[in-house]
Amino acid sequence: xxxxxxxxxxxxxxxxxxxxxxxxxxxxxxxxxxxxxxxxxxxxxxxxxxxxxxxxxxxxxxxxxxxxxxxxxxxxxxxxxxxxxxxxxxxxxxxxxxxxxxxxxxxxxxxxxxxxxxxxxxxxxxxxxxxxxxxxxxxxxxxxxxxxxxxxxxxxxxxxxxxxxxxxxxxxxxxxxxxxxxxxxxxxxxxxxxxxxxxxxxxxxxxxxxxxxxxxxxxxxxxxxxxxxxxxxxxxxxxxxxxxxxxxxxxxxxxxxxxxxxxxxxxxxxxxxxxxxxxxxxxxxxxxxxxxxxxxxxxxxxxxxxxxxxxxxxxxxxxxxxxxxxxxxxxxxxxxxxxxxxxxxxxxxxxxxxxxxxxxxxxxxxxxxxxxxxxxxxxxxxxxxxxxxxxxxxxxxxxxxxxxx
Amino acid sequence: xxxxxxxxxxxxxxxxxxxxxxxxxxxxxxxxxxxxxxxxxxxxxxxxxxxxxxxxxxxxxxxxxxxxxxxxxxxxxxxxxxxxxxxxxxxxxxxxxxxxxxxxxxxxxxxxxxxxxxxxxxxxxxxxxxxxxxxxxxxxxxxxxxxxxxxxxxxxxxxxxxxxxxxxxxxxxxxxxxxxxxxxxxxxxxxxxxxxxxxxxxxxxxxxxxxxxxxxxxxxxxxxxxxxxxxxxxxxxxxxxxxxxxxxxxxxxxxxxxxxxxxxxxxxxxxxxxxxxxxxxxxxxxxxxxxxxxxxxxxxxxxxxxxxxxxxxxxxxxxxxxxxxxxxxxxxxxxxxxxxxxxxxxxxxxxxxxxxxxxxxxxxxxxxxxxxxxxxxxxxxxxxxxxxxxxxxxxxxx
Numbered sequence: 105x106x107x108x109x110x111x112x113x114x115x116x117x118x119x120x121x122x123x124x125x126x127x128x129x130x131x132x133x134x135x136x137x138x139x140x141x142x143x144x145x146x147x148x149x150x151x152x153x154x155x156x157x158x159x160x161x162x163x164x165x166x167x168x169x170x171x172x173x174x175x176x177x178x179x180x181x182x183x184x185x186x187x188x189x190x191x192x193x194x195x196x197x198x199x200x201x202x203x204x205x206x207x208x209x210x211x212x213x214x215x216x217x218x219x220x221x222x223x224x225x226x227x228x229x230x231x232x233x234x235x236x237x238x239x240x241x242x243x244x245x246x247x248x249x250x251x252x253x254x255x256x257x258x259x260x261x262x263x264x265x266x267x268x269x270x271x272x273x274x275x276x277x278x279x280x281x282x283x284x285x286x287x288x289x290x291x292x293x294x295x296x297x298x299x300x301x302x303x304x305x306x307x308x309x310x311x312x313x314x315x316x317x318x319x320x321x322x323x324x325x326x327x328x329x330x331x332x333x334x335x336x337x338x339x340x341x342x343x344x345x346x347x348x349x350x351x352x353x354x355x356x357x358x359x360x361x362x363x364x365x366x367x368x369x370x371x372x373x374x375x376x377x378x379x380x381x382x383x384x385x386x387x388x389x390x391x392x393x394x395x396x397x398x399x400x401x402x403x404x405x406x407x408x409x410x411x412x413x414x415x416x417x418x419x420x421x422x423x424x425x426x427x428x429x430x431x432x433x434x435x436x437x438x439x440x441x442x443x444x445x446x447x448x449x450x451x452x453x454x455x456x457x458x459x460x461x462x463x464x465x466x467x468x469x470x471x472x473x474x475x476x477x478x479x480x481x482x483x484x485x486x487x488x489x490x491x492x493x494x495x496x497x498x499x500x501x502x503x504x505x506x507x508x509x
Numbered sequence: 510x511x512x513x514x515x516x517x518x519x520x521x522x523x524x525x526x527x528x529x530x531x532x533x534x535x536x537x538x539x540x541x542x543x544x545x546x547x548x549x550x551x552x553x554x555x556x557x558x559x560x561x562x563x564x565x566x567x568x569x570x571x572x573x574x575x576x577x578x579x580x581x582x583x584x585x586x587x588x589x590x591x592x593x594x595x596x597x598x599x600x601x602x603x604x605x606x607x608x609x610x611x612x613x614x615x616x617x618x619x620x621x622x623x624x625x626x627x628x629x630x631x632x633x634x635x636x637x638x639x640x641x642x643x644x645x646x647x648x649x650x651x652x653x654x655x656x657x658x659x660x661x662x663x664x665x666x667x668x669x670x671x672x673x674x675x676x677x678x679x680x681x682x683x684x685x686x687x688x689x690x691x692x693x694x695x696x697x698x699x700x701x702x703x704x705x706x707x708x709x710x711x712x713x714x715x716x717x718x719x720x721x722x723x724x725x726x727x728x729x730x731x732x733x734x735x736x737x738x739x740x741x742x743x744x745x746x747x748x749x750x751x752x753x754x755x756x757x758x759x760x761x762x763x764x765x766x767x768x769x770x771x772x773x774x775x776x777x778x779x780x781x782x783x784x785x786x787x788x789x790x791x792x793x794x795x796x797x798x799x800x801x802x803x804x805x806x807x808x809x810x811x812x813x814x815x816x817x818x819x820x821x822x823x824x825x826x827x828x829x830x831x832x833x834x835x836x837x838x839x840x841x842x843x844x845x846x847x848x849x850x851x852x853x854x855x856x857x858x859x860x861x862x863x864x865x866x867x868x869x870x871x872x873x874x875x876x877x878x879x880x881x882x883x884x885x886x887x888x889x890x891x892x893x894x895x896x897x898x899x900x901x902x903x904x905x906x907x
Contacts, residue, residue, distance in 0.1 A: 121533065128529050132759035132806040136657050142813060143756030254540050356817075359753045363746030369539060369548030370775045371746075374761035374768025376537040381761025381768060388757045419537030426547060 107271070110175040110191060110247065112166050114413045119162060122379055122412060126157050129380045140391075144384040152387070153380055155401045165406045172219050173239075177247065180267045182260055184253075191247035191415070192240045192268055193218060197226040199234035203505050204274035205497070207239040208265055210283020210308070211421060212386040213484065214410045215241045220490035225497070233502040238272060240265050242284065243416075244423060250416035257427040262291040266300065276300060278501050280493075282308040282485060284424055293445030293470070303504045305450035305474070305497055307485040309466040310459055339462050342477070346460035353458045357392060360385070364425035372419025382418050383408050393483035395456025450474035450500035452493060456482025474500040512675075515579040515595060515651065517571050519800045524567060527766055527799065531562045534767050549771045549778075557774070558767055560788045570793045577623050581651065584671050586664050588657075594668060595651035595802075597623065597643035598676060601630040606638040607889055607904045608678035610669055610696075611874065612646065614687020614712075615751075615808055616773045618797050619645045621875045628882035636886040637896075637904025642676060644669055646688065648807030650797060661814045662825050666695035670704055680704060680899045684885065686712035687871065688811055691825040697832030697857070706898040709837035709861070709885060711873045712844060714826070715852030726849070733847040740845050744779060747772065751812035759806035769805055770795045782843020782870035827856075835895050837861035837888040839881060843870030860894035861887070 134146040173193045180190050193215050207218045218239035225235040242261055244250035269277050281289035286308035293304040363371050375382045386408055411418045449470035476496050481489035539551040577597050585591045597619055611622040622643035629639040646665060648654030673681045683705055685693035690712045697708045750758050762769045773795055798805050815825040836857035850862055863884045869877035888895050897903055
């Protein structure tokens, strides 16, 4: 199975269609003075649409992406799903002793989340650990093909990511992931840990609390029913603040999850057809889940454009939620005791993350050998605070690579 | 305040813009064999879009809708200024007909109540007649919507009550399902006795008794409960989104006709019972949302205001105290929640319980107008449990 070099090259037709749609966009009105309470504010969306129509230059962004990120595609067989053409970034380090690292994004992310950490990982200062980096576009995202059949779930995403590494000659490697990337790399650690994956690091540490389910009200009530004493004495002040934030997000910010996990096709028609609709849908999370990160309009528009110009279209990116939740509970298998990964696990805690659970809970979910608590950064750590994430990754993997566990 | 006769007249520019958008429609693909599991099937959407672009004639349906006697009038609401409210108003020839306010829900619209109008207003010696008012809730159809936060069920109820009073109906009865249930329940709580004399709903729910043993239910009833559970698990994403981030959703639904079509069509199919929607019916329904005065977002906000800060699930539909005025229930087999009749007595002062109808779902006024009208006639007619509940408006010719 051969590899083909790939450059992002959106057709003029696609660019023109986008502009035609933007030219006849209908915007809703908004209640007075509500800011973010009801969703993405009209002033932001208006401004972004105006920029998209006039000023934002996709060709410049495209050229930059291609210059910064060497990309490829190759066909991979996935058990039960036939062949999928998978898109990925691959950059080797010149330095000796570089560790092969797989970076896995989530939603609403993409391969471009690796753009800032890529040079840091592959060309560090001489005394720091270097890495060969592979950033996969998950099937249905970026320029990877999407599966055509039902049932493509976490195991299949894990299989694809693993096969990319093997195909590139990386029989042994480490992983870094957040959001779905965190859950996929958790699964990979359980499936391929030891023999192939030597250690894994996540910035999205999650665990199934007592009654986690698709119903956020259940989580809310179950967490809030923790006896006050337990709450006060077993969690640090920062953990208490974090739990409050988590409860708020669970109560008011999880509808996207529920609709994507139950009716992705229904939602998909709107997101595929309306660039403005997709912009608002994703932008709300870019802001809500980051930690005061000053998104520039062109950054946001580039991010959303990846979804619009993606090979499979935006609707395909939603299906992972359905497939992973089909039984009505989120990923039941990955919480089972015999599925817990044994290989060394590293965790970075960022305060702006949307799900912040007590560290004592997280330690039960794997062989945690590295923990770092930061006071800045959110859900998109690789993009918001690349130096912090890279610092953790360098430190953790240097310590565990080559050590027999 | 002055009432103005109203005729729907969508500017040609908006019709043209709709066609421009439809011509640029980008459709997603679909997983093999996904059916309805992941949402609306692609084949349905493709067919509906094709019809919308070629064959569907909005002006024809607009003219048909304009055969309904529609009006607007400004109605003040405490703390929210004055809203221009759209409604259907049809008096019966029978002078002593019972004034009835019909309140729709989501994704309902005034059209939902239009089929029971001729049935309820018809004069007969064998059944009572009604003067019928079909309200367009603020933010829906051609009613203005709130401009500030906090327009909650009490405000919708205030609109409904003030409309009836403005029409000269100092005492009246109500009929409603979905949000119409919450609104008419609030009317019954706030204005019951003085103005609202009885209320009727087709959206029936209830809690099991403390000693409930599922195995005692018939297999039919168990199947109904299982169906409800499935709908609650897999079909409530829309509700969660609209009650937490309606504005975020609004951009897609305002800008994409096909997006709006799918979003609403999914419920028109899932929530009705063996109802054979024609494509033109669906397109008329969606078009009303698309061309509505406030746009689709106007219809989402009731969820945010009334459900966004619930401390108890479905608070707006069941918070204490239950209204005291007489309540009538109509049981339709295809609604979202179907419970044994004994469970639903907790909804209020139940004086009328219909038989379980043969067919009908969440929109029975539209799907099974004869059945619903029949229940209202039984409840309020001679010998019925709510006969004479509105003084001097017995519903019959003298």
